[in-house]
Amino acid sequence: MNLALFFDPLPETLTAAAPAPTTLAAYATRFTETFPDWRAADLALIGLDEWRGSTIGHPSRHGANEVRQRFYNLQKGSGALRLVDLGNLRPGLTLEDTYQRLREIVAALIEENTVPILLGGSHDLDYGQFLAYETQNRAISFAMVDSRPDMAEPGPGTAPEDSHLRRMLVHEPNFVFSLAHLGHQQYLTPPEVLVALEKMHFETMSVGEVRADRRLSEPLVRQADFMSMDIAAVRWQDAPGYYPAYPFGLGNEEATQLCWYAGHNEQLSSFGLYGYRTDQDVNGLAAATLATMLWYFVEGFYHRRPETGFGTFRFLTYTVVLPGNPDKLVFYKSRRAEKWWMEVERLGDNVVKRVVPCTYEDYLNASQGDLPQRWIRLQALLS
Incomplete structure (x- = not known):
């Protein structure tokens, strides 16, 4: 599959300066003129700038590029780093086309054991991430981090970003084994939504439960084949990059810990960070928070230690x-x-x-x- 057909290279402003030798920029292979060899990589970063699933339209600047600017200036962690940046995905003619592009790209990367990292765009883009697993011919588990479960009834007047979780759960054929929803705020979540998830025997942890003891969230993330995270789950003071603003939510420490758990999970094969709006992030604090969350995901990935052989001396x-x-x-x-x-x-x-x-x-x-x-x-x- 020629993935280069789907991507635009990174702007020169991100790659013109010579990187400091100890930073991530010095080790990552980024799409400028030649498309990177994604089959030989461990991780592949994909920038998204698709907002047709949102009610409030397109932000003023490309969010993934803003996060990249800070991410690549961070220091490389311990161990090897085989990270490619595929550039920015070209949206399809329709939103549904974009979902299908993501399905094909994520499935192709997973098949080659390269973990896609999806960055930017509205949270409903994780529907395309989800569709990639239909080709696995098995039941899958996933984790979602959001300020509320997006379970609105699809239809006229309902934005896809408000109903994408429902769409996953009613998708036919049904290949979902389990779902863990983390970080919901009860005053934003209709009670019947939590009742419905409980009836389906899915696990939820409110923001208060995660903050009280974040270690209890680790097994839920460890069971996931993929994870998607909306920046709206993080309180505005730590990540002022979404609208409308919420004064409460996960702190940046809990958010980075969840990213570490996701990276460390040897079963997890794709990861998405969605919802970042540059027009709300005047001082770049949210971009810096997301860049740090990405850093912890990557570092967690390189601390993976496969746990197999139950019942053995291990x-x-x-x-x-x-x-x-x-x-x-x-x-x-x-x-x-x-x-x-x-x-x-x-x-x-x-x-x-x-x-x-x-x-x-x-x-x-x-x-x-x-x-x-x-x-x-x-x-x-x-x-």
């Missing part, structure tokens, strides 16, 4: 005996990191089994005779 195995059905639960803990997993079997059919990320608290609850809520939800999804 893991400690804990079997918890229970009084009912099931009569036991099996947990695994990595010897290298504070990461836990739980074995979930479909009741009455031990052939259908998954080993899923969990928390130490899930193990403690089981040890006290209580079935973890995560086990109950996953049991329902397996049924």
Whole structure:
């Protein structure tokens, strides 16, 4: 597939100056005259400037370029770096065409084990990111970080950025196994939306729950095949780059931690940061925040350590005996990191089994005779 047909090169203003030798700019291969070899890369950055899915139109400047300016001036982290910048995606004739372009591009990158990083545009562009996984022929899990679940009923007067999550969940064929929605603000979220997600046995964590103990969000991100994040989930004081402004939300520390978790997740194969509007970011603070979030994602990626071989010497195995059905639960803990997993079997059919990320608290609850809520939800999804 000739991906170069879909992209415009980076503007000269981003690449004219010689980069400092210790910065990311000195190591990344960026599309200026020659399209980068994306098949040989670990990560591929894609700039987006598609806003037809938004109710408030196109911002004054290209958001991905503003973030790049700050991102490439950051210091390179530890270890190798095989990052290519494919430039900026040319939007399709229609918004639906843009979704399909993203589907083809993301699917092609994933097939070559190159992780696409999608930057900019309205949050509904993650629908194109989602569609790429239809070619996987398996059920997938994903994580979404937003100030509210975008579950509005599609139709006249509803912007695609307000209904893209619903569109994913009702897509046919249905290939979603699980969803984790993180960072919603309850005063912005209709109660019936949370009820609907609970009935579908999906997990949610409000902004208060994430901020109270961000470690509890790690297993939800670790289970994801892809993650999308709207800058509107971050409070305005830390990232004044969206409209309308919200005084509350994730702090920049929680946001960067979630990006680290996503990068560190060896199962995750694409990542998107959406919603940044340059016309709201007078002093460039939001661009700097997003650049730092990207840095943590990339650094997390290069700290990946595949965790395989459950039941081998790589893991400690804990079997918890229970009084009912099931009569036991099996947990695994990595010897290298504070990461836990739980074995979930479909009741009455031990052939259908998954080993899923969990928390130490899930193990403690089981040890006290209580079935973890995560086990109950996953049991329902397996049924």
